[in-house]
Amino acid sequence: MPAYIDIIKSEDYSAIRRIFEDNRPAYMSGANGYTIDQAKEEYFVESHSVMNKDISHRPDKTIWKPVLNEATGEQVMDADGNPKKTRSTAKVNRVPVPMPEIIVNRRVGFLLGNPVKYNVVFDENKPKEKALVDYVYEIEDSAKIDYKNKEIARRMMSEMACAELWYLTKVKEKGFWNYVASRIGIKAPLYSVKMKVFSPLLGDSLYPLFDGYGDLIAFARAYKLKEDEKEVDYFDVYTAEITYKYTNRDTEWKLDTEATNGGKVTNLTQKIPVIFHQQEKPEWANVQRMIERLEKLLSNHADMNDYFGEPILAIFGHLIQAVNKGESGKILQLAENAKASFLALESPPESIKMEIENLEKFIFALSQTPNISFSEMKSLGDLSGVALELMFLDAHLAARAKEEIFGIGIQRRVNLIKAFIGNVLDVSLKEASETVKMKPVFTPYMPKNMKEFVETMVQSVAGGILSTVTVTEKMEDEGFIADSVQEQERLQEEADAVAKRNNLIGLNLQ
Template sequence: MEQQELETLISNFEELKKKVVATKPAFDFDKISKQYDVSGHAVMNETLRPKKKVETDDGASFVDVARLPVPFQKKIVQLAAAFLCGNPIQLVANPESEIEKSLVGILTKTWDDNKLDYDSKGILKLMMKETEVAELWYTEPVDGEYWKGTFNQGSNFRLRMKILANSLGDKLYPVYNNAGDMIAFGRGYFLPEGDKKIEHFDLYTDKATIKGKKTDAGWETTPETNMIGKIPVIYYNQDAVEWADVQQLIERYETSISNHGDTNDYFGSPIVFVEGEVTGFAKKGEQGKVLQGENGAKAEYLSWDQSPESVKLEQTNLRSLILDFSDTPDISIEKMQSLGTFSGIALKMLFLGAHLKASDKEEVFGKGIQRRINFLKAANAIINLKLKPSLTLSVKPKFTYYLPSNEKEMIDLLTSAVGTGRPILSQKTAVGLNPLVQNADDEQKQIDQEKKDAQEGLNDLMQ
């Protein structure tokens, strides 16, 4: 949709809503929700995995089969989000003037007060498990104390953020022009009024926000001017859910271990078999099971010695394929214990796949974070017009991929680098890199003071 068509349709909200909704391809949210939630997995569906008909002394009956869903989808999403956003996203800038430093300070305060270090990770999880999510920014009035001591002192507003997602009751409709630029964003949702749920549809553009409410007489709209000049919505999306490539492997794995569970229920304990005509049958899960035969029949134990190796091999292969092709590291206690002690380089190699995946994900998610930063810059310059000269300052997000650290190895390396002989690293730099140090400047001052005190003590002894 082009800008001119959008502006023409604004006068007819019903037609506008239809056009906006039609711009988005069909989206089966229920399907991917069932894949993520173990209660919706195929092995839990009695149509796909029906109960088993068995013959007992009382005649035929149906007993439930083993249903063992495995939350691989959740594990894939959680670990992928942890590797990309497990460490807080840093704002990288090189402010020179006082006003630029003030802008960075205000961005940091806005970031912290909205708890974006936590919400960024949550937004990433929603994108990976639902393929789309958005954040809606709006202004909120504050008292005079909120901005006290900052460049915004005296301002009466601050920025707040709300997460929009299908799982939270929102329908998301980004509108793009032929160049691929988002020119508007639609949000559909329902709000309770009395004993009814009323349909709402809001449209956000760089010029205005149009809030629509459906009534018996049609759509009732309330337009609001957008003073910021940017669409107040940051939209994140990806083509498919994070586990899409391994979904069939997961379903096969769940079927395999569920079938194995059924086999164990029937053959896990020995069965006394009476040779001859069978007159009675055992029930699934019954301990000390007996099959009865005619008089004079020969009795013997039937037992299943071990699971076929082919079943075990299939399950092992499936689990390995699921983790490998989703670039999900196996960090179970058993796996890590079997690997022994690792050096820093070995740990990096172990998590190489997860880090490469995080790098790919950053290309998508990082663009949204950059748009967020640009929006916050523009919005704060409206809250405080004195900040406008600082808008040319480049502020970039920096992601630090999660990696378990070997603190002893790092300290030994730093000690060697600043040691006797020909050092290759200054003590100040080494202190800053020390993983045990919280504040490098304070730590260096303390080191210098201790050196001074030690020298003074030595001088006193020599006198």
């Protein structure tokens, strides 16, 4: 594997591009049975197979109608004596169902409905370590990380791959960062750390390069930018030591001399500034066949309703006089032995209804997605906390399983941010950046029975199991109160006021 780094250092673009192409991830090569184009078609409803008019999917119907003589009503023949026919196309119904989008959105909701927190291990007696932890939180908050986490997870689950680039930029909001510096006890920073998301649907081709142990040793991104009404190709290569920027402006790939430092920038953190997230298949892969079958049934059923939803009068024999629209006391005049009746299905399509219900049930169950539509939830009533936990157990298990891959990326991110702080932003915190441990903690979203929760907390305090401090902290975690410290101060003020009032009453009684 060291040979890969040597090739990258050689700045031979053709050789560099070759090693990344030869080690393309599964989402690009289709080695896992899925390509990004296939995932895109399945995710967006407008490109579902039921919307495809190709003959191998769901073509519109071709109808041949005989040409009749307007005067006699007899069929017109061509010169060869064959019946003349006209060709027309009848559009079939197409009912796409956004199941992949629902599956992804609900998985993201359960995984990140509660923001990711950190289990932090540091020495509280060392101000530098406390300052580093606060600095990490400020950088993440500035990057709007809670919202970015959801975007990254959604892209990973639907596109199978995405990446986040962390980079330095000169501080523009000096007032804000000066305030942050004075509050957490650091020097005012000259640079801030920003984050940008890359993904296939954003126009990026992502090339991670791993060693034999699965560690990321380099990362590349191919993309296009418009310059002077012309699209220009770029290829950026990130290593722990240097970032290389190649471009093809004049039919030749070379380092971008117009970029910073001639297209070669030293990575001061000594870490690859990219976090790569990937999974083998999109979130709905195991139920895709069922989704396609459901869409086909719904579309066919819509066609059937168009044919039989409105009454059709069939006349067997000769019709002497029809009924005009709007007449009251309508009568049909038929010739002898003629009959008239409405066409109707002999039996309702119960088997179709049952299959649709089964497909819907299995799609939700096998993708570990809760069916929380209004029609499903309205009859449940007031559920206890235990009942809610059991109801959403499968969704929680799926969210916990997703931590296996998404959590690794979050851990790498916080380690990278610590490296930015200790190596670039404030070197006085370098030792703290190496000793402080921050581990991401996920809390899957769970609807709460707040009445039951509050009653449990009150009983815990009354029973001497929990202190009021712990209870207020838990109340803050659940969003019941805004600031646990402020709430504790208010409780103490109220207790002091009650004690003072009782003392005054006691003095008056003496």
